[in-house]
Amino acid sequence: MNKNRKKRVTIYDLAMELNVAPSTVSRALQDHFSIGRETRDAVKELARKRGYRTNVVAANLRMQTSNTIGVLVPWINRPFISSLISGVEEAAQEFGYNVIISQSQDCYDREVANVKTLVDSRIHALLVSLAMETTHYDHIEEIIRGGTPVVFVDRVPSSLPGHRVIIDNYQAAFEATQHLIDQGCKRIAIFSGAQHQQIYRERQLGYLAALDQNGLDIDQDLICSLDRLTLDEGYRLTEKLFLLDSRPDGIFSTNDGAAVGAIKFARQNNIPIPEELALIGFNNDPICEIVEPQLSSMTHPAAQMGRQALLQALKVATPEATTENLLVQLTTEVIIRASSRKTQATTSPE
Template sequence: MKKSKEVTIYDIASALNVSPSTVSRALKKHKSIGKETIKKVEKKATQMGYRPNRVAANLRTQKTNTIGVIVPRVDRPFISTLISGIESEAKAKGYHVIFTQSHDKIKLEKENAKLLFNYRVDGIIVSLAMETNNYDHFLPFKDKDIPLVFVDRVTESLDTDLVVIDNTQSAQIATQHLIDQGCKRIAHLAGAQHRNVYLNRRKGYEKALLENGFIVEKKRIIELKQLSAEEGYQSAKTLLKQNPRPDGIFTANDTTAVSVIQCAKELGIKIPEELAVVGFNNDPISTIIDPALSTINHPAREMGEIAARQLLSDKKDSIIESSNIIKLKTELIQRASSTRIEK
């Protein structure tokens, strides 16, 4: 099949018997062109199948009005909410967004970074893959002065803006809650320790234990590679076979916390009477599981909005944080999975 010729502004101008410059200004809704003329030009452009040449325009302006985003997995509630925040803020400022996911693999993260760089995005927002422990693939952005913001899973080895929560304090609050509920043998399902969020959550867990006179026992800490439901279930089985078994478990995400509850129920362990459980993120599943899961609320949408704002706004703007580390507040949401003593 023969490929049809691309319609140009000259074709539209000829069809309407106006100048090409009039068509060009009308398509841009320039104030020098009347509303009726703009409507006629837009209608004719649509009828003729006109497509603006964005590539040529980008080359002229050196801007694409597009930002790139790299996230671990879009099927995680926290990430999907984060993305929603990024997109709403970017759209409000006239930017398009290209989303990519690494599936927690450094190889895919590198490929995505190269793709976005070659696409000439005006900035990039990244939440790092679980595997990532080298950040050289982000250096081309730094070399070209392309804005770069890391959110949630971050690295401090590059001089970039970071949007995070206080994971240490949040985990300490979660663990302290279990202690306040009478738990004496508290275990922790941790994430990969080279990743900032999971390292700091473990630190917060250990800090709470030590400040309350407990010993940190390595046998009660299990590090998971992906923090998946399957890993959570198998790790719960391992912990609940211990003698004496834990009477409280704090997990680094809600996915594994739900698996702990499911495993405990299958083993006939009463929740929260015999085992109190606290997760992290406040995913929708935390209210569906029975008993409902106590968790740390993670302000995903706000983090996405702030990350996009930092990326796109003039740092002289008074509403923009001048610090390159922005730390948002979290809160414990106490539900039935951990409530032994009523508030």
């Protein structure tokens, strides 16, 4: 134990020094009308001198709620998530709310535990982007029944209705695949996430629809689904694909990290990009403009999604809020860079 650690000043300490009741100190700090101006000023001045800070948790317990928004995401250190959180925090500050952030690290058990911790803190509302492992939603249903407003953002449940902020993942994947087809690609592989997650299932369906509508064969050897798409997995998957008798000439990766892994493999094995292998990712992370060649990608308006999720949560939390599930769906676009730009005819400005 650190003997030099300063003892936290409480309202009881202030009350004893001023020779008043603790309840008087509490009401004075809240500018309660029943406490005279002179007493209020004396309490606030002493509180300032002694470094008194309000115990927010205790106050929340008394009020059964707070001005704090809980945010539960898979990973804090991913560019998309950090931008989403930034959007949440900026909007929260604008409307006078605080934010508590927790990460599940894509683990279901950790998500369940974190939800309980956040709700026990008497949050005003909860914003959730589901863990990759999550397939059951009992922990979410329980808090919704308990009266805590919940808004799902990006990774949303497939079988649980609720308020959500999303993009059209099907259409975005269709456009990404169509872009590779427009560049002349005939054998397009996909790096897809776990199919029990709605966003990755919809992206894969969009990819398949683009192939079908353009009369291209669907080869199961070119469909690669993993629970976690990382740079290393992208490298490994590309290495595996290039052992096939008929190699791919294009790759659509449902995130940017795995696409960068594919670029790394191609460069190390002297495979020209985009002449022999065209690539497009998803999210438009900063790494897209750092890697060589620069990576084409689908935009994913993370900060805007975060802001809209916060606004939706505040709307849902109002007493007069509609009981209907609210849906906000934002748009995406193809950002064409050197990794996929084969022809000048389809080039568009970034």
